[in-house]
Amino acid sequence: MYKTTPFHGRLNELNTQGLYTHWQAHLSPLRYSHAPKHEYFAVRNSVGVFDTSPLYKYRITGPDAEALLAGVLTRDIRTCRPGQAHYTLWCDDRGFVMEDGVVFRHSDDDFLLTAARPTLGWFADHGRRLRVELEDVSDDYAMLAIQGPRSARVLATLAPEVHDLGFFAHTQVKMADTEVTLSRTGYTGDLGYEITVPTDRALDVLDTVLDAGDGHGLRPFGEEALMMLRIEAGLPLIDVEWQSSRTAFTDEQRVTPKELGLGWMLRGVRDGDRAFVGGSAIRRELTEGSSRWASVGIVVDWHDWDHLHRDSGVFPPKDEHPLPYESMVYDVAGEELGGYATSFMYSPVLQRHIGLARVRPELAPTRDRPGADVRLEISLLHRTTTVAATTTRAAHFDPPRKTARTGDS
Template identity: 70%
Template structure:
């Protein structure tokens, strides 16, 4: 059965294309206009609105809720105070990533965890003997992501708390008479906020947000624009950058947090006595430096890109639509494969061909190295060739406004 989000009755009226994909059984707009690039620029230059309601939402509560999450999540939830949120991962016993999500701490014993895929059974399966309750509230709430440099200005009159909310903080608020949770979170790598509201009040809150955003040219954006935004921001996507380790057939499809580019989550782990699922394997990987891959951005040499196409009698393409397949990476000589690109596009803001990639660790940029030289495979005129590229630190797009103090 195809389902719709609490905002769909109104947002479907704004969708001039009628193009949808399925997100865990829900209709999710691919685009609202004929050009997803216009929606993309609304976020990068102004303010855009995305319906992220299909995310699974699990309330985890009780005296042992913190203890449970501290033993499941890669990041230490004990360091997250009420009113804060953490982006985190959870892994299997061998330290391979299963899923990612954001955990919102509402009080000492009350949490909300979001995830792109169903995880409630796995979470509850580790709660034996603990005083923990679980509630799947996925259908009870809608979530609006209001993103872009003008997102604060667009919401200020409606939700004054945006003027004081720090990055990854959340607070209860009201829109008209509806209770909402306002958080400074999002999936665009830009300044942005999310508004979580009960399903019964969803349309009233959406109407208020759309009205408040009129003066700032707020417009909805779909998954095609979102994909462009997240690649620039170096944000991985499940089933693209990695596969849930429980569902993967071989270790070639599995990655550790370090190999996914989330090593920053592990800082101080060697001095942390916390026991969590996969923790022992992750500590061994860090101590032995046994990571197979490093996650990087890739930036293509634009001059060689142009020359390859012009020499073939073609105009050099600058397509912002990401490739639907992986592209292999080779060493400078073009002989040995040294990695692969998982997401690739032409960035309208950076005006370069960029990608998210996995390479052998020695090719990753470091404090003393700007990045390694590689060659990326591409096909021109039905012929395989390669183009020069360099690895770069993620993210390529990281404006100060994203995390700046209000």
Template identity: 65%
Template sequence: MVRTTPFHARLSELNTTGLWGHWAGYLSAQKYVMSAKHEYFTVRNAAGFFDTSPLYKYRVAGRDAERFLAGVLTRDVRQCRPGRAQYTVWCDDRGFVLEDGVVFRHSDNEFLLTAAEPNLGYLADLVGRLDVTVEDVTEAYGMLAVQGPRSRRILAALAPDVERLAYFEHCETKIGAAAVTISRTGYTGDLGYEIRVPADDALGVLDAVIEAGRGHQLKPFGEQALLMTRIEAGLVLIDVEFSSSRLAFTDHDRVTPKELGLGWMLKGLDADDRPFLGREAIRRELAEGTSRWASVGIVLDWADHDRVYQEAGLIPPKDETPLDYESMLYDDEGERVGYATSLMYSPVLQRHIAMARVRPELSAVGTHANLELTINHQYETVAAEVTRLPFFNPQRKTA
């Protein structure tokens, strides 16, 4: 059965395209106007709002809640104080990533964990004798992301507490009569916030946000614009940059945190007081240098890109729609050295960019590679070079 989010009644009025996709069983707008680029520029230049309600939400509570999550999550949740949030992953006992999400700490003994895929059964099976409960509260809340350089001014007019929030902090406040949680988080790589609101109050909160956004060019944006912003921000997406180890058929489809570019999460790995799932396998990987891949950014040589298309008698495309398939990377001798997972033309950078995976010894910034494209039904390669992620990282995001 296809479900609708608590915001759907209003969003369906705003969706002039009638284009909806399915996300975790919910209807999710692909785009609200015919050009997703307009929605993208709204986020980058003003502010947009996106319905993130389909994310799974798990309330983890009890005397042993911190101990439980410290044993499951790869990143050390003990370093997350109440009022803070962490982006994190969790792994299997071989050190391969199962899922990623954000954990919000509300108190010493209460957390909320988000995930793109269902994880309730998996988490519940790990509880054992610990004094902790894991509850799926997905349907109890709507979640609305308000993203872009004007997002702070818009939300501060409704909830002045927003002004004091630092990056990845959250607070309990009110919008009108509705009790909400507002966090300085998002998936666009820009200044942005997310509002968690009880489902019954969702429409009133959305209407208040829309009203506060008048004069600030606030508009809704859909999944297509979101995917564009997340690539520029270098943010990974399940089933694109990685597959859950639980569902992968072979190790070719599995990846470790280090290989996924999340080695920064592994601080305190050698502390014996936190034997989280996968720790020993990850320690061996780092000690023995057995990582198969490194996650990097790739920037195409614009002149070589245009040359290849012009020689084929074509106008060089500058298409911002991300490709939904992998593109191989080769060295100058034709040996495969990696692959791009997400490739697009960035409107704000005016360059073709890609999130990619290469052999570790080829991950240094400036390393040359050749990206494979299909032109006139045959393979061609375009010169490219390795760069750092993220591609787009404005100071306002964390200032």
């Protein structure tokens, strides 16, 4: 039995295709128009809205709420002040990633955690002896992402506080006579915000946002456009860039935070004394330098791509739809296995074939070396061959407006 989100009644009216997938038992639109590229460009050039309501939402309160989160989250929640949010991971005892999510800190002992997978029982097990209450409020709130260079301009007509909101900060504002949480968060790698609104007021707030976006090119976008946006931004996705350690069969399917390219979350962990789930294994990995992989971006040599196809008698494709499978990465000679690409597509904005990959650490870019030459496996006329590519930073698209102080462009 599928469910619909609190925004579905209105957004379904704007969906000309009727194409949906399932996201945690909810209907989630693949696209609203005949071409997801149109929705993609709305986000990159103006403003788009995305329904993130299917995310699980857990309220964590009580005198030991901070102690619980500090003991289970990879990133130190003690550095997150009220009015701030943290993107974070949680791992198993061996330091392998299980899931990721965003924690919104409302006060010293009041937090809201969003997650893509159900995880309340795991948190409850670790909080059993603590003075803490955990409540599943997933159905109590809807979430709407407003993303793109004009997002602040649109929202400022409804909540002037948007201009004072720093990156990954949040505040309480009123929209459509409703108190909502406005946060400067998102999953597009662009300037963007999210609104958390009580379920019974969701449509009123959505209508207000849609009206405010009139004249700014605002349009809803679905999962196909979102996949293009997040790959450009270098943002990993569960079941694509990694598999939860809880469902993996072997360690080859598991990954650590550093191997996932999220080592920045581990600042202070190696020399710190915070005890958290997986902490001992993560410290050992950092100290010994035992990471098996490095997560990077990958950019194809357009000249080699062009010649490979033209020499085979076919037109060089430029397909913005991400491949649904992994592609092997080899050394520059095309022989020794160097890793694998988890996501690959043609970027309309960058006009390059790009991807996200997991490679041997020595092939990752460093301060002294911008990247390494590799060969990426592709299929051409029913046979396998390789194309020249270079490893890069994972964030192919990272505009200054995403974190600009004013929140406007």
